[in-house]
Amino acid sequence: MKFIVAIIKPFKLDEVREALSAIGVAGMTVSEVKGFGRQKGQTEIYRGAEYSTNMLPKVKLEIAAADSLAAQVVETIQQTASTESIGDGKIFVLDLASTTRIRTGETGDAAL
């Protein structure tokens, strides 16, 4: 099992979610997050006083996927979330030791 964490542009969320559902991803956790990468920040101006915010709003997806599906999930997110401009985000893949469904106690791929 793999645990996939993707940071994407907020406006891409619906598109990515639909594409992942189409390839069989059954669930995901979505959070609104702030952070920075190469894009750095943006500038806010109040009565002429400029404030550079070095944290930009992004959306974080967390997806647990079976090994057989993981590569496809990464590829789908990469292709769907890309705008080919700076700030599109990153995808991290971690090995997942175990998964347990709370209601039934199932573990492993069956719990996904």
Add this chain to the structure above:
Amino acid sequence: MIRKVFAGAAALASTVAFPAAAFAQEAAEAAAAVPNPGNNAWMMTATVLVMLMILPGLALFYGGLTRSKNMLSTMTQVGGAAALAMLVWVMWGYSTAFGPEGNAIFSWGVPFLAGIDASSTAATFTDEVISEYVFISFQMTFAAITAALILGATAERLKFNAVMLFVPIWLTIVYFPIAHMVWAGGGFLFEKGALDFAGGTVVHINAGVSGLVLAFLLGKRRGYPAEPMPPHSMTLTMVGTGLLWVGWFGFNAGSALEADASAGLAMINTFVATAAGALTWMVIERMAGHKGSALGFCSGVIAGLVAVTPAAGNSGPFGAILLGILSSMVCYFAVAKAKAKFGYDDSLDAFGIHGVGGIVGAIGTAVVYQPFLGGPGDGSTALGAQLWIQTEGVLVTIAWAAIGTLVAGFIVKALIGLRVDAEAESDGLDISEHGERAYN
């Protein structure tokens, strides 16, 4: 021009702007003058509209511009200063500004409203009278909002108890004399013929300069200007701006003291100068390469309102529009450029908009008053002469406010101190001064 005309005041040309002197007592004796219910009703409404400018208007406008940890403190200081000003006003303020006996600087004779009752009347600019209690209340709200306006310059670091000690001292040595000099018969600037319909000098320049001086005495907020301190709620600032604009009709059109043609003129000017100021600020932002902003709109509204205040009944609508445009331009420069250059910390731009816009309005009133610009003046005072009179009014107000605030500020500093300590400032004044949080 809120001019309480005294027995003995020189009779002036009988126009809207220079009414014939009305002697309150004589009028009362001659015809047992009874207030016209229409005028009284309008003046009571106008008084409540100015109250709306303070709470919730100014409190929300200023509060939204501060950080969320100082929201309650900012609003409570505005409310506390206004409430205390009201009490001081009836104890000795009214007597010191509009008392029956006086000299060029201040007056006396009705401490604790001695001898005034519900049937007492106050003169207007015609033969009409209004209830004196209504006039006292109307002027009370002006004293209250002027004291509260100062607190925009000192937000996020001034102690609440320092506010409560500063306000009565400042009102006594700064506000009451200036109000007397500009608005009362026999007052130094009144007798010179200075035009100030609703308080460009008395309220805005006065509060702006006093705020700037107090900000210098206080020092900068911790972290200013390196640390970002963006407004925590532009939404509430916009709400406050709207309430200020609405309330300002009471402020400006109420200053006619009657529901008459002059009030109508002040009303339309309060619409159009403000509209011009609001949009001008946004245009300048675009010209400077930025986006037109909500705060720019709000700032332009205030810049326009402040500038039209002395000109409200002393200008035609298009003169008022010119004033609004000019005020926005000058105030933009003051807050976006000059403040950064000089490095003072006028937290919410009390000086940058009220002080600077007040100066633009007070001097500009001499120009828009002239008949060739559609103003109500009769041309009897040449433009150059009126410009000099207006400039004198501005200079006297600046000097009086600056010196008086230094005195009041030093007294408070010596007795109880002005600033909260570093930890309290860092925690925010809401929790450290009031034991509450604005948002839970």
